[in-house]
Amino acid sequence: MKQMRKWTLYLLMTVLVISAVAAGLPQQANAAENDDLGLDAGAAILVDAATGEILYEKNADKLMGVASMSKMMTEYNVLEAIKEGKISWDQKVKINNYIHRLSGAPGLSNIGLTEGEEYTVKELYQAMGIFSGNAATVALAELLAGTEKNYINVMNEKAEELGLKDYKFVNSSGLNNTDLLGNYPAGSETDENEMSAKAVAKLAYHLLNDYPEVLETSSMPKLKFRDNRTYANFNWLLPSLVFGYEGADGLKTGSTDYAGYNVTATAKRGDQRIIAVIMKSETKNSRFTEATKLLDYGFNNFSTEEVLPAGYTVKGNESLKVTKGKEDTVKIQTSDAVNLMIKKTDKENYVAKLVLDDKKVNSNGEIAAPVKKGDKVGKVTLETKDGKAVQFLTSDGEKKASVDVVAAETVEKANWFVLAMRGVGSFFANIWDSVSSTVKGWF
Structure with a gap:
């Protein structure tokens, strides 16, 4: 008898477990469908460049190291200043000792800038946008705000204006402050810029829609500078480069030890343009393979449709x-x-x-x-x-x-006579209803 009870209990528990698993299966399948693309990234987001509609996100609100992708803020501010006539492309910028020394600092992405020599805004902008020149970015920051320290206020004000919710700027370049030769403009010595993937995507969205001419520079696969050297664009998704992606024409890469390897990519096929952000990928190459997955997911699965x-x-x-x-x-x-x-x-x-x-x-x-x-x-x-x-x-x-x-x-609007007649009609209708109710009550 005891043995039979054991088997009955065992069978009952087995049925309950199988039922619970079966009930959970659809949810697990949905979760797999909703995420996970299996991206090698700490955070990611995919958006429609035309409307800012979010097509996919992973940890998109988490504040993370952004590295040189923060240079998109300086691209925005330079393009805005040019549009407003505050500066011009051919305006000359004289290089000071600090920017000269920073441009030669080992291990950093830079194009050498000679102390006392003058470079045009366009030269510095292209050095920043194509080869991610850190010293060139500082030179532009000083041009826009007098000092890089003042420029942090400009960055914060613009971030607030654009509605970027998750961000922290401590310098213009996105380097760790320890790399700035003791001249860090804000934060502590070991701080560096942080943004969420959503904030990065929103910055890229505004940059593309407010100043589409940004693509004229970001799409250049290489830059021939005045030093007679040729510098390849760090965005290897451009069609003629290592991870060439059809329709890719921007936007910005970034990497530091803290941030990992990042890329904000945009590509256009037909009338459809999308923006993909990959943050904290493991290697220099994986950020491009993961961005390719995200872009493919967008182009292969989404299209603009008339919903209503x-x-x-x-x-x-x-x-x-x-x-x-x-x-x-x-x-x-x-x-x-x-x-x-x-x-x-x-x-x-x-x-x-x-x-x-x-x-x-x-x-x-x-x-x-x-x-x-x-x-x-x-x-x-x-x-x-x-x-x-x-x-x-x-x-x-x-x-x-x-x-x-x-x-x-x-x-x-009905005229007064019609409204009056309606009022009379309603009056007699109410009387009739009352009389009808009374007569029914007699019976």
Whole structure:
């Protein structure tokens, strides 16, 4: 008897374990689908360059060493200063003793700059953007703000303006402060710049959209400098270089002992441009192989699709009640189409959610006449069937996942006579209802 009880208990436990495992299988499969691309990276993110829509992320909010990818901030500030007429490409910059010494420091990425000699802004910018010249970056920082210490304030102000949430800047170059020959502008002696992958992607997004001319430099596979030497671009994803990727034309690499090996890559195929950020990869080469995986994932799985057409109506909400109008209802519809970069197999995974404007539509879902065709009455937002909102880098991008809902026709206000007759009709209707209820009560 005892033996039978043991076997019964054993079988019961086995059934329970199998059931639990079976119940967990779909979740494990979903987790594998959602991540993991198996990237050799501490953090990564993939975004649509046109809208900032986030297509993939891994530890994207974690603050990490960013190294020379922080030079994208100086690229942005230089291009902005040129646009505003504060500096010019042919403006001369005289090299001081510190920048000269830094340009010759062993083990650092640099193009030698001679003390007392003048270089144009364009020469220094190309040295920074193509060969990641650290001394050239400091020279530009001093040009923009007087000193590199002052320039840290410029970096922080611009980061706040661009909405970068996770960042810390202690110098302009992205080097560890210990490499700056004792002249570190902020932080402690051993500090270096940090950003999250999301902040890096947002900086790259703004750089590409505000100053697309950045690609004229970042796409150059090599730089022939005035010293008659040729310097290869560190971004080996450019088509003619070691890890050549079709359509790659930017953007910036970076590496230090603390940060590991990083790359912010962008590529365009047809009308589709995406940005991929890889942070803290193990080797110089692996950052490019992992960026290739991420770019391939984007181009192979996503495309820009019309998720909602113009004139779309949400089922069950095709019209609104109208008060004091010649008509009792007004048809409503979306004003424009909604286009998003989505997985090619996921078009049916999005649902439209109607949000009415409570300043125009009352709590009973009524709008007062007159209503003109094209009047905005609310908006439709898109979310996935599991209730998750579509994620974007910026608030402006979030607007891409919504569209105005407008009146599809005009409903004029009824004149006083019609309104009066309606009032009389309502009065007698109420009396009739009351009498009917009373008579029914007699029986």
